[in-house]
Amino acid sequence: MSSEQSVKKAAELLRQGASMLSESCPICNSPLYKLRSGEIVCPVHGKVIIARDxxxxxxxxxxxxxxxxxxxxxxxxxxxxxxxxxxxxxxxxxxxxxxxxxxxxxxxxxxxxxxxxxx
Ligand SMILES: [Zn+2]
Structure with a gap:
């Protein structure tokens, strides 16, 4: 996914009421977003789980x-x-x-x- 696409995807997430987190994606370092459902997603990689340890x-x-x-x-x-x-x-x-x-x-x-x- 190009960075332009991931910016678009991030904007879409925000429009849907997601909030930006201080954590970043372990793979691409993009900021992560928390959806209203509580799921955490990366605009590039989709659903991401934040590790406990x-x-x-x-x-x-x-x-x-x-x-x-x-x-x-x-x-x-x-x-x-x-x-x-x-x-x-x-x-x-x-x-x-x-x-x-x-x-x-x-x-x-x-x-x-x-x-x-x-x-
Ligand atoms: Zn990612």
């Missing part, structure tokens, strides 16, 4: 970062998959899709591993 903060940071990587990989893969529509037999494009799928599979393993460890 250092361990929890580390865990949350990692989870947010991994979720973001996954979201990005899926987005990028979708762009490549669209290319297949016009050129279904293009070996380079097929290879790229396979690489994204490999990355997603690996990411899933990393997530499972990380979550199992933090229990």
């Amino acid at each position: 250092e361990d929890e903060e580390k865990r949350l940071k990692r989870d947010i970062a991994l979720d973001y990587v996954e979201q990005l990989l899926v987005e990028l893969m979708n762009n490549v998959v669209e290319k297949l529509r016009n050129d279904p037999m293009n070996p380079d494009v097929i290879l790229q899709v396979i690489r994204y799928l490999d990355s997603l599979e690996r990411l899933k393993r990393v997530k499972d591993f990380a979550r199992a460890q933090s229990k």
